[in-house]
Amino acid sequence: xxxxxxxxxxxxxxxxxxxxxxxxxxxxxxxxxxxxxxxxxxxxxxxxxxxxxxxxxxxxxxxxxxxxxxxxxxxxxxxxxxxxxxxxxxxxxxxxxxxxxxxxxxxxxxxxxxxxxxxxxxxxxxxxxxxxxxxxxxxxxxxxxxxxxxxxxxxxxxxxxxxxxxxxxxxxxxxxxxxxxxxxxxxxxxxxxxxxxxxxxxxxxxxxxxxxxxxxxxxxxxxxxxxxxxxxxxxxxxxxxxxxxxxxxxxxxxxxxxxxxxxxxxxxxxxxxxxxxxxxxxxxxxxxxxxxxxxxxxxxxxxxxxxxxxxxxxxxxxxxxxx
Ligand code: NAD
Numbered sequence: 001x002x003x004x005x006x007x008x009x010x011x012x013x014x015x016x017x018x019x020x021x022x023x024x025x026x027x028x029x030x031x032x033x034x035x036x037x038x039x040x041x042x043x044x045x046x047x048x049x050x051x052x053x054x055x056x057x058x059x060x061x062x063x064x065x066x067x068x069x070x071x072x073x074x075x076x077x078x079x080x081x082x083x084x085x086x087x088x089x090x091x092x093x094x095x096x097x098x099x100x101x102x103x104x105x106x107x108x109x110x111x112x113x114x115x116x117x118x119x120x121x122x123x124x125x126x127x128x129x130x131x132x133x134x135x136x137x138x139x140x141x142x143x144x145x146x147x148x149x150x151x152x153x154x155x156x157x158x159x160x161x162x163x164x165x166x167x168x169x170x171x172x173x174x175x176x177x178x179x180x181x182x183x184x185x186x187x188x189x190x191x192x193x194x195x196x197x198x199x200x201x202x203x204x205x206x207x208x209x210x211x212x213x214x215x216x217x218x219x220x221x222x223x224x225x226x227x228x229x230x231x232x233x234x235x236x237x238x239x240x241x242x243x244x245x246x247x248x249x250x251x252x253x254x255x256x257x258x259x260x261x262x263x264x265x266x267x268x269x270x271x272x273x274x275x276x277x278x279x280x281x282x283x284x285x286x287x288x289x290x291x292x293x294x295x296x297x298x299x300x301x302x303x304x305x306x307x308x309x310x311x312x313x314x315x316x317x318x319x320x321x322x323x
Contacts (some may be wrong), residue, residue, distance in 0.1 A: 114261025
C-alpha cells in the first residue's frame with residue numbers, strides 16, 4: 001500500500017486524485033491544517049512516512065525534505081515550485097514535478113477579459129451606474145480597438161494562446177517581444193517581432209506573459225512607463241513583481257497611461273491600504289487567472305498523474321529535476 005499525502009488542503013474534494021491513483025493500492029491522506037505544535041509534529045510524522053507528496057503552498061524546505069524516509073516524488077499543484085527545495089530533493093533522489101500547462105486557456109481568457117474590460121470601461125461604468133450616475137462618456141473616454149496596436153511581452157504558452165484569441169479584434173499590428181522565441185515563429189503567426197522598448201512605445205495595449213526572474217523583475221517601471229502612449233492600457237496576468245507597482249500607481253494617477261488590468265500584485269493578497277483600491281482606471285482580480293472549474297480538474301488530475309507514473313517505476317510526466 002502506497003501512502004500518498006496531500007500536505008496542504010485547498011480543494012476539499014480529491015475525487016480526481018483518487019480516480020487517477022485507483023489502479024494502484026494507495027492510501028490518500030489529506031493533512032488537516034495544524035493549529036498548534038503537537039498537530040504540526042503529528043503532520044510532519046505523516047509526511048516523513050509518505051511514498052509521495054502532493055503539495056500546494058506547503059514549504060518543502062531542506063529540513064523537511066532531508067527528513068523524508070521513503071518519498072519518491074514531490075508533485076506540486078501548479079506551475080511554480082519555489083516552495084520546494086529542488087536541490088535537496090535531487091540530492092535525496094526524489095523527483096520533483098509540476099503542472100506547467102493546466103491554465104493556458106484560463107489565463108489567456110483572463111487577459112482578454114481585462115483587455116475588453118479596460119477598453120470598454122466595464123467595471124467603472126458598473127460602479128458608477130450603481131451610484132445613480134449616467135452619461136459617463138466624458139469622465140472616461142473610450143477608444144475603438146480596431147486599427148490599434150497590441151503588444152505581447154512574453155510569447156510562451158499563454159502569450160501565444162492570447163494572440164490566437166485576439167486575432168479577430170481588428171488590430172492594425174501585433175508586436176511581440178520575446179528574445180527567446182524564433183522571429184520566424186512570430187512572423188508565421190501573423191505578428192511582428194519587436195524589441196521590448198519598441199513594443200512599449202508603439203503599442204496601445206500591452207499584455208504581459210513573462211515568468212518572474214531576475215531579468216523580468218520590475219521590467220516595467222517609471223522609465224518604461226514614460227515611453228508608453230498616454231492612451232495605453234497594461235494588462236498583467238503574469239506575476240506582480242514584473243511591474244514596479246508603485247510606478248504603475250503613479251502612472252495611473254497622473255494619466256501617463258490610460259488604464260490597467262491587474263491579476264497579480266507585488267504583495268498578495270493586495271494590502272487594503274493599496275492606492276489601487278481607489279483608482280477608477282484599473283480593474284483588479286485576486287490572482288485567479290489560472291482558475292476555472294475545468295482548470296482545477298486538469299491540475300488535480302495531472303498532479304496525481306505525476307505520482308502515478310513514479311509509483312509505477314517511471315518518470316513524472318512533468319519533471320522539474322533529474323535524479
Ligand atoms: P512560458 O514559459 O510558456 O512562457 C514564458 C515566455 O516568456 C517564454 O516564451 C520566454 O521566452 C518569455 N520570456 C522570458 N523572459 C522574457 C523577457 N525578458 N522578455 C520577453 N519575454 C521573455 O509560460 P506561460 O505558461 O506562458 O506563463 C507565463 C507566466 O504566466 C508564468 O510564468 C506565470 O508567472 C504566469 N501565470 C499566471 C497565472 C495566474 O493565475 N495569473 C497562472 C499561470 C501562469
